[in-house]
Amino acid sequence: MPTPSWRPRRAAPFSCLAAALLLSGCGAEHEDSAAAALRLRFPDHAESVLAAREAFAPAADGFRLPASAQGGAWVGAARPEVTLPREGGGPIRFRRADGGEIRVRELGAEGEGRTAERAVSYRRAGGTSFWTATDHGVEEWLLLGEGVARGGEAAAAWEVEGATPRPRGAAVELLDEESGAPVLRVTAPRAHAASGRPVAPALRVRGARIELVVDAGGEAVLVDPAWEPAGAMGSERRDHTATLLPSGKVLVTGGANTVPLDTAELYDPETDTWTPTQGTMHLARRQHTATRLPGGQVLVLGGYGGIGGRSDLWSAELYDPETDTWTLLETRLKQARHQHTATLLESGLVLVAGGRAQGTPLKSAELYDPTGESTPPTPDVPAMEDARYLHTATLLDSGKVLLVGGLGTTRANGAVLYDPEANTWARTPPGDTARIDHTATRLEDGRVLVAGGVSEEDKSTLASAALYDPRANAWADAPSMRVARADHAAARLHDGAVLVTGGDDEIAAFAAELYDPEANTWTPAPRMRSGHLQHTATVLLDRRVLVAGPEVHSEVYTGVGVACASDAECALGLCVEGVCCESRCAEPCRTCARSDAPGRCVPQPKGSDLRGDCAREGCDGACDGFGVCTAVRPGDACSPARCSDDGTQRLGSLVCPAAGAACPDPAREPRERVDCAPYRCDRATSDCKERCSSLQDCAPGFACDLSGRCVPPPPRGKGGCSLAGAGAADPLESGLGAALLALLALGKRRSLALRSR
Incomplete structure (x- = not known):
């Protein structure tokens, strides 16, 4: 587009x-x-x-x-x-x-x-x-x-x-x-x-x-x-190619920022770095193809660019990863073309189909021999019934090639099959295939998933998907994607799922989703860090996926945070707590399943103990929210000693009985009671007081004497100063005597204080 x-x-x-x-x-x-x-x-x-x-x-x-x-x-x-x-x-x-x-x-x-x-x-x-x-x-x-x-x-x-x-x-x-x-x-x-x-x-x-x-x-x-x-490509580029090399590096070629590019770069997954190839391609090109050959070399064909950047290209060049060099091949295409497809056949020949030249869609196709040594010469391929560009080409298990969609002279086209043995084209039965700028991905069972693109009817961006079954030569509807998208990329993962990334609007550009062929469902994948369209998605040898273009900042999909049932389902081989995790995350009080950071090994929420790590340390074990266990060790106090409500008794502490047990419930568990009389319980220390400085430090019925001790009142009727008759209330019992004693004690202390000045 x-x-x-x-x-x-x-x-x-x-x-x-x-x-x-x-x-x-x-x-x-x-x-x-x-x-x-x-x-x-x-x-x-x-x-x-x-x-x-x-x-x-x-x-x-x-x-x-x-x-x-x-x-x-x-x-x-x-x-x-x-x-x-x-x-x-x-x-x-x-x-x-x-x-x-x-x-x-x-x-x-x-x-x-x-x-x-x-x-x-x-x-x-x-x-x-x-x-x-x-x-x-x-x-x-x-x-x-x-x-x-x-x-x-x-x-x-x-x-x-x-x-x-x-x-x-x-x-x-x-x-x-x-x-x-x-x-x-x-x-x-x-x-x-x-x-x-x-x-x-x-x-x-x-x-x-x-x-x-x-x-x-x-x-x-x-x-x-x-x-x-510095971990970025040397140039912004779109309409480029990306090819996985035998070494595990990825070769990115050509494309365009404002003009077609002749540069190529290598991505090294081990160091997460980009470096330019030793030399540039012989011609700048975009909307070309790059095909990895059985020997590991990469064949680049056609495109749009050349000198002045405005030509349909006939040329072919070969990249040799062993020598890091580019060679312009003598054998050219029979037809200059861009926005075509190139598919490596089992014979070693490359089927080049469709595309555009001088703005005109092409019906022609040809077989290209990278070695230039075909004997007999490669046969001419019959023209397709319909011209097409912006289509897809997928090699099937049978060796045939499925071409889907593409724009012709006036409309988008359906799907056709090329049979290399018979050198013929044949239409497939009708299906939801009249689309452009879509993706087509061969599944593990041989079917082909076609997703997204632009509709031929109303030019709208599509969320719909379809499945082609080569064994039945039939099309079936697949569930629609969650996001409509075109100019996106798709890659089949190691577990058979298909990752779809990016697209041509602000929503699709950052969105990714996964298709599960067994469940026939789409699920959202985590949002990408950058927006991508007209980009590439390449599965690396370590199962991760490199997404590159159009900006210089590439990113790698690790699968971290995706639901899993076994290690085999995760790119990093780490299924922890039902999600693909970045590590084994075996440390206490850490988790990979926190909803706000799925797949990241982060602290468990405060109060949780998902794996029972803290329970093994004592009673009421739980995480503190910062990755550390808190627990009451066996024999230590779960609930500290305290004073009774009326302040006359000390209630003993409730201790942790054993690791993994719950602390006793303070509202139900009986406590050891100690009577503090003649003193009260000290609420600051939860211990019985041993000295007094006022009446409030003494238990009911006791008074604080001049020496700081709580003592019982004098016996009734003694002292000679009582005017009460027999049976009258004792002044001390009524509190008057206690108050008098307290005043005398206070006076004595003040007198001692004055003498010491």
Whole structure:
């Protein structure tokens, strides 16, 4: 499908006052003034600068962006922790996962960093810099004023410490000083002049300095250098190919960003790195095919590109992974074509079918001999009844080739079968196959799953799917996908399921789902980290799936978090607690089945004990929510001693009887009772008091004497001072005597205190 395009809107005139606000570099500006000036001058691009999904957090040393989480169903190069300085002249610090640190100083930046909506801004010579977070790293949008971006002069520069800058194509890689491995990648993918026209920026290296060159003819310009992990392709590309090599590496060839590419790259799953092949292809090409041959070489045929990037290609070239070289083959295609299919037959010949040439859909097909040594020569293949491009071709168990869908001269077509032995074409029975930009995947039982694409009838994107059974030569409906999608990719996993990824709208681009052939059902897979369309999905030798394009950031599907019943169902071979996990996760108080992090080995929720790890340590064992067991050890108190409600007794503690048992219920289990008389129970310590300082420290019926002891009252009728007759109430029993004793004791203490002064 054509690449979406947009037309930049010409910036509206603005007042001299606004221009002055934008470029003056006044230190007294309000924190939102830089953002306001940017929105006024570059309204079409300000949202990209100021409205990132994640913001830097203020910190003691400046502004901090945490490293991105690693692991999960989709993994890619992790964003390092980034700390921006409090003052513009300070270093920007990139902290790597291994503890190393790269420091970058922007020359000309000055003044205090200020928040500008969700970005951080600094004044700089000739303009303003805005730092903003991305999913993969950080971008620095440079707003440069009139007269700054002209000619071949450096418009901005950065000094690098802790790594060695090295040019790589249009990018600059920062290499580890000890190992020489790339750890960060700097690009300047786009720039926009104030008039609205795009401008081409460039990066160059001078020793430890990276310089940005952008010629905007003296106009104000907005340019965005990006600082990201090095685990990325060297170029954005779509309409490319990806081929698994015998070594386990993946060869990605051609495609296009704005023009067809002649570059090719190798992905190494063991190191999660991309490196260019030793040389480029002989011709730039997109919408071509790449076929792995029995000897491990990769045959590239046709495409659209060539010199000038606007030609249908006849040529064929061969990549040899043993020597890392490209060879332009003498044998060309009989018909120049792109958007065709190429299928390796059991004979070693390659069936090339359909496509387009000079904008016209093709009926022709041919057999290509990669060796050029066929004896007798390869036969001519009859033309198909219908012309078609954007179709699929699938090799069946019988050796026949199934072609599905594709666009002809006026309509999409159904399915046909090519029989190599008879060298004939035959239609299949009618089915839901008139579609383009779909996928077709051969299942383990030999059937073919056709999914998604664009409808021939109303040009709508499809969620529908169909199954072709070669044994019965019949089509059957399959359940529809959860998301309608076209320009997606599909890959059959090691367990027979089919992973479908990406698509041509904002919802489908990030969505993935799994088809289970046995259950004939679709289930959602975890959301991808980046959006993908016109991309590739390649099953690696270790069972994971590499998804690459159109952006430089690839990602790998691990299957982590998907439901499973055995290790055999998981790409990593680790089925834990019913989900595919990133590790065995055998540590106490950790789980792979937490709903907010499926497949990640994370702490169990507080109060849980899913595997009984904590129960083995004592009573009421449970996790604390941070990956640590809490339990009452046998013999220790489950419920501490306490005072009775009336304060006259000490109630003993309830202890843990044994590991794995429950603590006794305080509301039901009887406690040992100790009478504290003549004292009360101390509620602070839950012990019986042994001294008193007031009446409140004594049990009912006792009084605190002058020596600090609780004593019983004098016997009734003694003391000679009583005026009561026989049978009258004793003043002490009525509380009067006790109060008198307390007052006497208090007076005595005060007297002693005065003497000691």
